Amino acid sequence: MLHTLRRIVQEVNSTRDLNRVLAIIVQRVKAAIHADVCSVYLADEGAFTLLATDGLNAELVGKVRFPPGSGLVGLVAQRTDPLNLDDAQEHPRFQLFTSLNEERYHSFVGIPITHHREVLGVLVAQSESRVRFSHDIVNFLVTIAAQLAGAIINAQATRQIDESEKTENLETKSSIPKKSSIRHDNRPLLGQPGAPGIAIGRAVSIASSVILESIPDRPIDDIDNEINVFHSALDSVRKDIKSLSYQLLADGLPTEDVAVFDAYLLMLDSNTLIDSTINRIKSGNWAAGALRETILEHIKLFGEMENPYLRERVKDIRDLGQCIFNQMQGINDLPLDKLSEKAIIVAEDISATLLADIEKTNISGIVLKRGSRTSHVAILARAMGIPTVVGVNELPVMQLDGSQLVADGYSGKLYISPTETIIKEYSRLICQEEELSEEIRELNGQPATTTDGINIPLYANTGLVADITPSKHSGAEGIGLYRTEYPFMIRQRFPGEEEQSKIYREALQAFVPRPVVLRTLDIGGDKSLSYFPIEEDNPFLGWRGIRVTLDHPEIFMIQLRAMLIASEGLDNLSVLFPMISTISEVEDAIALLERAYRELLTEGYRIQMPKVGVMVEVPSLVFQIKRIASIVDFISIGTNDLIQYLMAVDRNNASVAELYESLHPAVLNAIKMVVDGSHEAGIPVSVCGEMAGDPLAALLLLGMSIDSLSISVGSLPRVKWMIRNFSHQEAKALMKQALTMKDAHVIKQLLTKELEGKGLGGLIRAGR
Numbered sequence: 001m002l003h004t005l006r007r008i009v010q011e012v013n014s015t016r017d018l019n020r021v022l023a024i025i026v027q028r029v030k031a032a033i034h035a036d037v038c039s040v041y042l043a044d045e046g047a048f049t050l051l052a053t054d055g056l057n058a059e060l061v062g063k064v065r066f067p068p069g070s071g072l073v074g075l076v077a078q079r080t081d082p083l084n085l086d087d088a089q090e091h092p093r094f095q096l097f098t099s100l101n102e103e104r105y106h107s108f109v110g111i112p113i114t115h116h117r118e119v120l121g122v123l124v125a126q127s128e129s130r131v132r133f134s135h136d137i138v139n140f141l142v143t144i145a146a147q148l149a150g151a152i153i154n155a156q157a158t159r160q161i162d163e164s165e166k167t168e169n170l171e172t173k174s175s176i177p178k179k180s181s182i183r184h185d186n187r188p189l190l191g192q193p194g195a196p197g198i199a200i201g202r203a204v205s206i207a208s209s210v211i212l213e214s215i216p217d218r219p220i221d222d223i224d225n226e227i228n229v230f231h232s233a234l235d236s237v238r239k240d241i242k243s244l245s246y247q248l249l250a251d252g253l254p255t256e257d258v259a260v261f262d263a264y265l266l267m268l269d270s271n272t273l274i275d276s277t278i279n280r281i282k283s284g285n286w287a288a289g290a291l292r293e294t295i296l297e298h299i300k301l302f303g304e305m306e307n308p309y310l311r312e313r314v315k316d317i318r319d320l321g322q323c324i325f326n327q328m329q330g331i332n333d334l335p336l337d338k339l340s341e342k343a344i345i346v347a348e349d350i351s352a353t354l355l356a357d358i359e360k361t362n363i364s365g366i367v368l369k370r371g372s373r374t375s376h377v378a379i380l381a382r383a384m385g386i387p388t389v390v391g392v393n394e395l396p397v398m399q400l401d402g403s404q405l406v407a408d409g410y411s412g413k414l415y416i417s418p419t420e421t422i423i424k425e426y427s428r429l430i431c432q433e434e435e436l437s438e439e440i441r442e443l444n445g446q447p448a449t450t451t452d453g454i455n456i457p458l459y460a461n462t463g464l465v466a467d468i469t470p471s472k473h474s475g476a477e478g479i480g481l482y483r484t485e486y487p488f489m490i491r492q493r494f495p496g497e498e499e500q501s502k503i504y505r506e507a508l509q510a511f512v513p514r515p516v517v518l519r520t521l522d523i524g525g526d527k528s529l530s531y532f533p534i535e536e537d538n539p540f541l542g543w544r545g546i547r548v549t550l551d552h553p554e555i556f557m558i559q560l561r562a563m564l565i566a567s568e569g570l571d572n573l574s575v576l577f578p579m580i581s582t583i584s585e586v587e588d589a590i591a592l593l594e595r596a597y598r599e600l601l602t603e604g605y606r607i608q609m610p611k612v613g614v615m616v617e618v619p620s621l622v623f624q625i626k627r628i629a630s631i632v633d634f635i636s637i638g639t640n641d642l643i644q645y646l647m648a649v650d651r652n653n654a655s656v657a658e659l660y661e662s663l664h665p666a667v668l669n670a671i672k673m674v675v676d677g678s679h680e681a682g683i684p685v686s687v688c689g690e691m692a693g694d695p696l697a698a699l700l701l702l703g704m705s706i707d708s709l710s711i712s713v714g715s716l717p718r719v720k721w722m723i724r725n726f727s728h729q730e731a732k733a734l735m736k737q738a739l740t741m742k743d744a745h746v747i748k749q750l751l752t753k754e755l756e757g758k759g760l761g762g763l764i765r766a767g768r
């Protein structure tokens with residue numbers, strides 16, 4: 001059975017045509033279980049339509065429909081559970097279609113075909129005997145239905161590309177019309193929001209310009225010439241990256257979003273990259289083959305570390321290798337002749353350098369099969385204002401070229417060959433978005449003050465960078481979270497005191513006299529260092545954050561001294577300790593900071609002791625908050641980690657992503673406990689993370705009397721607009737009401753209604 005299962009799945013996965021996929025399923029499954037009939041019914045606007053059969057009257061394919069909940073097929077879909085009967089015709093829900101010729105079939109088994117909790121269809125097997133199908137057969141059908149759901153989604157997406165395309169049929173008893181009466185163009189493919197906005201246009205499919213593994217080995221006669229080819233390619237790529245970086249900065253792109261190119265330059269200058277490739281050339285391989293081996297070696301090294309951050313670095317290494325090879329071969333993979341302001345780039349993935357090489361006005365959107373919100377491409381797309389959808393697992397990249405698309409960067413939805421109604425609706429929303437953006441821009445420079453006069457300072461988060469400050473043009477009143485791990489991640493060793501001090505000084509100077517909160521080194525979990533690997537079975541519950549730095553005071557002291565040195569004469573530094581779970585950790589960290597302070601005073605530095613805060617990310621700290629508040633100057637709630645620990649959900653795991661919910665009552669109650677306990681001790685509380693940048697969640701935080709919010713620059717104007725349209729008293733009343741509700745869904749409905757009522761719906765969805 002296992003061999004049969006693998007063969008069927010392999011055959012189906014190699015086919016994109018929906019008709020052929022369904023034909024394979026009904027034929028192969030019928031033969032495998034020795035049934036008399038096998039059929040597939042697919043969902044269409046709630047009803048289930050017969051789209052393939054081997055054993056029933058094929059002339060009724062596309063014509064027999066079960067309305068929602070009707071018939072045995074409707075019952076299976078309703079129950080989302082297998083139904084196994086010895087005599088289907090005796091069941092009260094049985095509906096007989098005499099023209100199907102199913103009168104003589106009695107035993108019946110129906111298996112729901114589901115994908116992300118949605119019932120796509122029902123797989124049915126029937127036999128003449130009045131004996132239930134065996135448990136082994138039912139289990140086999142359940143297994144195959146689960147594995148075939150993705151193939152059906154892929155095939156449906158391909159059908160949307162060209163509804164009129166003729167399809168093949170297997171030479172069998174199964175008969176399927178060449179053109180189905182069902183339209184799937186109202187059902188979008190689902191991905192993740194990469195960058196907000198809406199894009200309507202024609203797809204321009206981009207294939208990977210080179211598969212590194214396919215570069216052959218070639219013997220050479222002139223070693224020096226191949227080394228020159230390699231160096232020349234490095235120089236060209238280096239110049240291109242610098243030029244792109246300067247151009248993006250000149251165009252007004254925030255400097256922290258261009259920092260990815262600094263990482264590329266560091267990799268280009270890496271001795272391991274250069275020396276390893278040259279040594280391979282000297283061993284007799286041509287430059288391209290030598291480069292291939294070096295890049296693949298690096299990919300293997302980073303890939304084996306198995307954590308999300310390093311997986312992103314694997315992509316960067318591959319992208320860089322591709323850029324160098326393209327320079328060697330004179331390849332330009334971008335189809336510039338096909339790009340226009342109505343073009344939507346569709347690809348498995350693209351490099352940040354390729355994206356930066358495209359003029360913003362040349363494309364309307366990006367859709368990628370791979371990637372996540374934290375990928376460099378998504379970060380750049382957000383900074384460049386290009387609507388982007390990422391992680392569309394079922395995306396048929398090359399088949400989409402030239403197809404009409406609608407990409408919704410708010411919801412992560414992709415419509416293929418959409419109806420005129422969908423296009424008109426999204427066109428209307430785009431016009432409203434433009435009006436909204438103009439209105440929000442007018443708020444720049446104005447404070448985030450409620451209608452009853454309460455001011456909520458909005459600070460900026462900076463991520464993946466430590467040597468450049470965020471744009472002050474955003475209206476940020478300081479830096480509420482400065483992630484210092486980035487310079488550690490892009491180096492091949494720990495950065496020294498002088499290196500770190502220069503980086504921190506730039507951040508502090510950029511915002512003086514406004515506050516800058518530097519978080520101490522926070523590695524582990526999904527952030528590791530190639531030169532200091534942390535290998536654990538469960539890294540998110542392991543050696544990370546303050547646990548690492550307290551165990552290595554020699555590393556910690558260098559960073560603390562660098563922070564203090566950087567603050568000399570500026571006096572706007574605050575220090576934040578991450579991943580605190582016990583009182584003793586706070587006391588030990590403060591003791592080291594005070595030691596560094598005393599040392600520097602004796603060395604002649606004129607510095608002040610900075611304010612000290614802790615991040616509340618671990619649930620244990622919620623229940624110790626009063627004690628914690630008595631020994632620190634401020635509290636910062638790190639909602640990203642706090643939610644994943646409270647909900648026992650890995651926030652990087654797409655399979656449980658919908659359980660990661662910031663509006664869950666438990667999350668709201670935990671945050672309120674922290675705020676109330678801190679305020680009783682007279683200590684201010686800030687919230688950082690994605691929750692602070694979500695207007696819905698920020699409204700509840702306002703109701704909790706949070707003292708400040710620290711958010712990404714891109715989210716700042718929208719949160720400010722929300723705050724300026726609500727009173728503190730209104731927010732408190734909503735918060736009180738939300739805490740009585742049973743789940744996040746109901747709370748979200750409440751808040752959405754409030755925002756819509758004030759004309760602020762455009763903050764959380766497409767349109768005005």
